[in-house]
Amino acid sequence: MGAKAASEPWVGRPLARLEDEALLRGKGRFIDDLAPVASAKHAAVLRSPYAHARITRLDPARAVAAPGVVGVLTGADVAELSRPFPAGIDSPIPHYAAAYEATRYVGEPVAVVVARDRYLAEDALELVEVEYEPLRPVLNAEAAAETEACVSDRSFSYGDVDTALAAADLVVRERFRFGRWSCTPVECYGVVADWNAAEGSLTAWANFQGPFTLHSVAAGALGLAGSRLRLITPPDSGGSFGIKSAVFVYVVLMGLASRKLGVPVRWIEDRLEHLAASSCSSGRVTGVEAGFTSEGELVALRYDAIEDVGAYVRAPEPATLYRMHGSLAGAYRVRNVAARNRVVLTNTVPSGLNRGFGGPQLYLALERTMTIAANRLGLDPAELRRRNLVRADELPYRTPSGALYDSGDYEGCLDDALELARYEGRRDEARRARADGRLVGVGLACVVEPSISNMGYITLAEPAETRGLPKSGNAEGCSISISALGGITVRTATTPQGQGHRTVVAQVVADRLGVEPKDVDVLTEVDTSTSPWTVASGNYSSRFSGVGVGAVAAAADRLAEKIAAIRAHLGDETASLRRVAGTAHWNPEALPPGMDGGLAVTAYYAAPNLLPPDEDDRVASSAAHGFVADVAVVEIDAETGEVGVLDYVTVHDAGRLLNPLLAEGQVRGGLAHGAAAALFERHVWDEDGNLLTASFVDYLAPTAPDLPTPRLGHRESPSPFLPLGAKGLGEGTTMSVPAAIANAIADALGRDDVEPPFTASRVWELLSR
């Protein structure tokens, strides 16, 4: 790090992070480290013990009278002071920030107690008197898909699936289940809310992964014009992986508590609350019908997806079901593709963004199907994939459902992965091991990783005629200002939660302004009242390296032009940045004629290739598409069912790598979440809807001994559509790993009825069956 040739750009270098010094010293500034407003009181949330119940009586009087208590906000208050949250699907069940009249999942907020400190607030929770009349919960989305719990049912067809299936030599018909899991950031949710009664406005500080999308949803619920909800994110956020997009519900809840009680309110979620009631992935059951020729060509693909979104359709859901819509065919050339998408409510926590976001669910079904077909056709699973991969010379390639795959060499990546994994040798060794009675298997997955979502895809949940105003991509904004002394400050709205955006932004700006990254101060706090307004969605669908950086580059380029023009006008091409800035600020008269004073630029960037869904339901659901090829080798202990990952290889092509050190960190992190979803993590509810995985003792987030040490390969095929050629890369391995490991498990066991997570107990049960 540090040393570089004068001509060598900073972008592309594995620069260690600017963020690290403060974090390593314990000087990070996370939400619970801040006291942004004086004398905030502490909130604790009373939560429903029932999955489904009518609230017949709620009396907070004893709690209100308890020592140190300021007051109590009830569900009835919430219903009176706010409106239901708007969502992408109209549902007959209103969703408020707290349960009103009925509770619909265990953990749903019922009341908020505000007190001098959290200990006293929790004491008083026990004094709120609530009587419930339990109702029968709906817990199985598959069983409820034919009932009124199904709130959306749409079918899509591209090409002629029926004819192609009828003519196919082999039709694979299987059902795949992907349960609900959560990436569980180590920092839970946090909100500080300060209602201003005089102005009728709310200022809230929250570790919200918005920052602007879903702001409108929160403002709508509060009945506030957008400018009256000022939402501020702290500089540091302790991980999100999508999960913190649902913090907006608590911005509203604590905002209402502050409004009712007349004090600023501070709420820091605890882990038990987080596991029970924050958010988690959707659950999906996918029926697949896939037709193949005897040569292994995939000629038709039909999905029947049932999506469990929990108790409410909470924005941005049902996005998980539509995020991959352009990529229904995965990495393959098949032109006949159909899907039926049903969204079903159950009495469980509402779903939301979770790393991978629809990808793990889709690819478990598709990539298991490819391997099953290969085995039935007597082909090697790698060969079957090779015969179907979109070819390098076909890129850019328009998929049947509308995505535009931008760049890459899928077959080349697969070859790299096979070579790195010694695939042929591993297959032979596994065969020999199985002949000796050991349970060793090799699995593959090839996935296209979409990044930078077209927010318009969510409108596919509605037919074209009722879709409303067109929506497509969303812009990112960036402001760069240079002080009179030449100090450079960049402001972005990408709300990093650990990805290292400050470092990469500094690299991009340094190249353009001819300075060093350490000279660039990057503010990652977003303040919706002072940051340039866009509907920027932070890290949503790995958008930073494409459009986040696109806005930074646009702003820096414009500023560089202005600086160059000032230098030229001064007649001094080597004038220092400080002199240029001094001129712009202190002596605007010396600027070129017609030039504005000051030295600041705000620029916007939106991906160029994202149109709203068309009348035939085709959508370019993402702006960029990376590719991932994985090989997993597993061995199962026949006595215990424990799965050991003997080797894990992943080869990733996400376009240009802006900082290889950080890119590798994203691949490793995504892989860890994928492996966790494959091997350990699921939320489990009992037949009454009680959450059984309610603490980290039962919810098995893996630690170091539980995870493989992967071996990584990279290719760099720049995206032709994005300014720096970089695509998102934070989610690809989360999408690929569950499928690759499931294929390896199936190979080891010689059976197709395998279903993640492959915990020892579940695999042992499978072995006993």
Added chain:
Amino acid sequence: MISVDVTVNGRRHREDVEPRLLLSDFLRHGLGLTGTHVGCEHGVCGACTVRLDGVAVRSCLLLAVQADGSEVVTVEGLAGEGDLTPLQHAFRRHHALQCGFCTPGILIAAGDLLSRSTAPTRDEIVDMLSGHLCRCTGYTPIVDAIADVADA
């Protein structure tokens, strides 16, 4: 209220606290040492790990009053005002932290391991990390960083 006399990062504090106050809350909100993070409050995630009389402990599973008469080191005490420690440098070099929320607890626990065993094996490092949750890195770079210092 009970009086507590505790030395934290070399500085002595005498405070009156509620008997039920957690050590983690005392450090964070009583003393303003917010580098110690709270991730689960049931002893699993390890984010709140501090050294109490030289031993790595979960500050969320201890009461402040239990630290009476003891010496506590938190992440803020590792480098003090000086240069980062070799372990902190190694974490940066190996990209062993992303969001940085779990990092203070892991730095403290790794320091404890390195103080007891000058040359821990990779397996011993991995074993020590079984007491910590990191959701960003996949752990490999953390193991690499600790091993780097252990080798040095």
